Structures are given as C-alpha cells and as structure tokens.
Amino acid sequence: MARSLGRACLMLALLAAAPAAWGQVTENEELENQVRARDDRIVDLERKVDVLVDEIARLRTQVAVPEEAELKSAYGLGPAASKVYGIERGLSLGGYGEAYYSNRLSGGASDTADAYRFVQYVGYKFNESIVLNTEIEFEHGTTGSTPNSSGGSVSVEFMALDFFWKKEANFRTGLVLVPMGFINEVHEPPTFFGVQRPEVETRIIPTTWRELGVGVFGNVGEDVAYRAYVINGFDATGFSSSGIRSGRQKGNRVRAEDLAFVGRVDWTPGEEWLLGASVYTGKGGQDQNGIPGSQLTMFDVHAQWNRGPWHARGLFAMNFLNDAGDLSSALGLASGKPVAEQMLGGYGELAYDVWALLSGNNDKYLAPFARVEYVDTQKRVPNGFSRDGTKRYWVSSLGMNFKPHPNVVLKAEYRNFSVKSGDISDEISLGMGFAF
Secondary structure, three states, rough: HHHHHHHHHHHHHHHHEEEHHHHHHHHHHHHHHHHHHHHHHHHHHHHHHHHEEEEEEEEHOOOOOOOOOOOOEOOEEEHHHHHHHOOEEEEEEEEEEEEEEEEEEEOOOOOOEEEEEEEEEEEOOOOOOOOEEEEEEEEEOOOOOOOOOOOOEEEEEEEEEEEEEEOOEEEEEEEEEEOOOOOOOOOHHHHHHOOOOOOOHHHHHHOOOOEEEEEEEEEEOOEEEEEEEEEEEEOHHHHHHHHHHHHOOOOOOOOHHHHHHHEEEEEEEOEEEEEEEEEEEOOOOOOOOOOOOOOEEEEEEEEEEEEEEEEEEEEEEEEEOHHHHHHHHOOOOOOOOOOOOOEEEEEEEEEEOOOOHOOOOOOOEEEEEEEEEEEEEEEEOOOOOOHHHHHEEEEEEEEEEEEEEEOEEEEEEEEEEOOOEEEEEEEEEEEEEEEE
C-alpha cells in the first residue's frame, strides 16, 4: 500500500513538473530556430553580395572603364574609338569633342567661335569574334540655322562590323574610315597638335573620309600592321580647283558603279618609330552622262618618332587624276580654276614636352610645337587651263598643347599663310578638346 502511494506521489510530481520542462524544450527549439534563420539570412546576404560584385565587374567591363587613365589605339582607330575591343562582351561607350575660337588678323575676315564637334562612339561586342563599332558626330552645335550661319549636321562617321579570325587576317565591312595619312583614322583632339587639323590632311587627304566597303586587316609578325579595303569610289562631279574633298560620298545613297581599292602598311621597328605608306586607286565618273572615267590614284608616305619628351611627325601625299581636262570642261569650270592632273602636299612637325622641366614630374603634359606645311591642289593642270594660284600656299604654325589629363587638351596656335596669289588671313586660335 505504501509502495503504491509512493508511486502515485512520484507520478503526480512528474506531471506537475512536465509543463515547466516542456516549456524549456520549446524555448530551446525556438532559440535554435532563430539562430538557424539568422545563419540562413547571412548566407543569403553573402550570396547577394557576391552577385552584386560580379554584376559591378561585368558592368565595368561592358562600359569599358579603363584601368589606366590614358586610352590606347587599336586596329587603326583612335584611342577612344578602340575601347570596345578591350571589353569581354556587350556595350561600350566613348566619344570626343572639340571647340575653338579663332581671331583673324587681316583681310577683314570675321573672328569666329564654334562648338565644332561632339562625337559619340557606340560599340557592341557580340562575342570574341564579332565586334560592332560606330561613330556618330554632331557638328557646329545645332542642326538649326542661326542669324549668322546655316545649320550644322549629324552624321554617321563610321559604322563597321569586325570579324576576328586570327592575328594575320581579320575582316571589316560597313562604312569604314579610309586608311590614309595620320588624321583620317585617328582624329581625336588629344592625339594631334594644333587647334585645326593639318591643311595637307584636309585638302590632299580629305578628312573625315569614309566610304562603304569591305576588307581585311591584321598584323604580320610583331612589327607590321596592314589594312586593305574595296570601297565605293569618289563622285568626280564634286572635284574642283580646291581638290577632291567634295567628291566624298559619305555613305549617303552612294553611286557605286566605280569601286576603288585602298591599302595601308605600317612598320613599327621599336616603340619609338612608326613608318608607313598608303595608296588609293579608283575611278570617279560613276557612269554619269557626260562625265569621264576620272581615274584617281593617291599615295602618302608617313613617319613618326616619339622618344621621351620629343615628338616628330612627317607626311607627304600626292594625287594623280586622269581625264582632268575633260572633267573640268564637263563641269563648266573656268579656265583659271580647273581640276588639276596632279596635287601634292607635305608637312613636318616637331614638339617637346616641357612640363617635367617646369614642375619636376610627369603628371601633366605641356608641349610647344612647330609645323610647316605646303599645299598645292594645282600642281599640274590640263592643257588649255591655267593654275589657280590661290590654291598653292605654305602654312607655318606655332602653338602649344597642354594636357592636365591624358584625355583632356587645351590648345593655342598661330597660323601664318603664304599664298602664291591672293590672300589668306593669318589667325590665332584657342581650342579645347577631350576624349573618353
């Protein structure tokens, strides 16, 4: 009896303690659940942070944010235009711009200022083998007219697909920059001296010169680069005593009855030197009634040397045009203003970076420069015509480029024109430019 009573008491005691013990178990499980949930949130946050870091890296690559401040040229294009080649895949944005003020010193010519160019590079890398590269240019601030000027323009300066195969041979098609001279392909303001582009690379080699075509480009060994295209030819009805510049068709519903070939080779025997040449040949008649075939052959040879603070550059170009007399007659040009059979031009320039001498470091760039040019778009004229002396002149330029950043430039330049006949006003110009 006593034993049964003891068991009953023990049972009652256990039952009395059970709620407290159960509550303790439940409390421990809740704490464990909270800890487990916290750990799960931490793991989820770590995963999201990893995804965010990867996404930032991907976006950084896609918009081609450079690791170094200074951009680099590639495949014959300017530094900013080359950004798309450095990304893994996707979209690349870049551009450049320039503006200037010019004070005309004689002849009653008006002083001018101009928001000359703003350019947007838009590239897209589909994969390692296919790259789209484009340049869209806005000129002269607005497309609308103003009280003193007609409207500017918006143009596609180039639009090309590159198909990469191997180092020695790749393919390019679309609206391509013609690979002649220094400036036509690489014309971003921080890459050349002076406020205005050299006269030779405007009148003899007509920048910015682009045409529709297809071709190949690549490198042979470590030192030789080449580009070779078949493109639509000029429209010779735009030729004049001033040269061939107005014969460019610019990809605008072009006449393509006459095609042309252009090729270029550059040799870099070391980091200091670039030596090269280019040639163009093609007809410009385009099977137009009354317009002769007008076979045009152009060539240039060029050299560049950079060593420490020194920079030197030289170029010589010459154009040969068949049927110049018949073309001049067909265009109704005056006897003293014909299209020439031969045109030539050349220049040499020298610059020296003095910033290190003035400041003791190389964090900026300040280079006085000098350039001498000769332009003659009337070197030889057809029989029965006389030369237009206003198209034969020397240009002497003195100036300075200051780069507070490798991709930002402030410029000052004085240009003296010495003309065979007539007068071209000397000018003092101030300019700014940038690339990104």
